[in-house]
Amino acid sequence: MRVIGLMSGTSLDGVDAALIETDGVRVSGLGRARTTPYGAALRGRLRGLIADGEGASAEDVAEVEAELTHVHAQAVAGLGEAAELIGFHGQTILHAPERGITRQIGDAALLARLTGISVACDFRLADVAAGGQGAPLVPVFHQALAGGALERPVLVVNIGGVANVTYVGAGDVLLACDTGPGCALLDDWMLARTGVAVDRDGRAALAGRVDQGTLGRWLADPYFSLPAPKSLDRQHFAGVLEQLEGMSTEDGAATLAAFTARAIAACRLPERPLRVLVAGGGRHNPAIMVALRAAMGAPVAPVEDLGWDGDALEAQCFGFLAARVVRGLALSFPGTTGVPGPMLGGRVVGAAD
Secondary structure (H helix, E strand, O other), X not given: OEEEEEEEOOOOOEEEEEEEEEOOOOEEEEEXXXXXXXXXXXXXXXXXXXXXXXXXXXXXXXXXXHHHHHHHHHHHHHHOOOOOEEEEEEEEEEEEHHHOEXXXXXXXXXXXXXXXXXXXXXXXHHHHHOOOOOOOOOHHHHHHHHOOOOOOOEEEEEEOOEEEEEEEOHHHOEEEEEEEEOOHHHHHHHHHHHOOOOOHHHHHHHHOOOOHHHHHXXXXXXXXXXXXXXXXXXXXXXHHHHHHOOOOHHHHHHHXXXXXXXXXXXXXXXXXXXXXXXXXXXXXOHHHHHHHHHHHOOOXXXXXXXXXXXXXXXXXXXXHHHHHHHHOOOOEOHHHHOOOOOEOOOEEEOOOO
């Protein structure tokens, strides 16, 4: 199938769209990829919904959801590729699997009407309802991409707003979890200090000094002692920014970049990976990559070393998962989300529905 995958992650920077050719088991081709940025006003409203959590009004959610869906339709049109199906993740505004809650906004029926293409959606709901973490869902795609070509064990790291890892071991052992903050805290810090929600090229972090005492307190959070699989809401560590008051912009950025790397390295794995492959926006930040290389004890490289597109990987994944929804194949597994057994999920909305 030719599927367009769409992903708007916790970094809140926009919608990634990517074409993938797949049967939901193998990847036969990867096509164009493109990012459609969110406007500042929409990004601000999304931040407000996330901050409000369950207190967000139905009217506010519905208004933002409609605008968000139109941006996703623009992303599909802008890609300029014909497809049989769309994989639509939507925007997560609340993730609390310990309470059986995960909420992604986005109107699949509206997207199907706007694009004229059937839409697969609601990828996480069945997993969470069955007692799973609902995240991460990328491991089965990482496993398909790795195929038999990579010597194992290998670790694939995605550093988006929240960071997550996929461990692919010998005999197709698959283990995954959210490790901790990715770029979300650093982006929020830079937005508050500079008005721009990114540490471009890691300039601030590279110019600062890590506050080791603060970093040690953060790494003592009970989350890091939990075994995988486990997952995080974007807001779990939001309070750490208050502890940076009094620091320079640069020192705060350096400490946050180190936190991302050290949290990834703290993940308990069955064996030390032979190599670490990094995707997501965080791989563009040299300060994070330097800290990760120092912490991992294994070669660390961007996924582009294998010819993969680290900016499109999650969008491609949701195209892959959409094909699995259509074929009735499992999306998550005990080792990836803690669900009791291989779990089907998602639903398909037709363009005429």
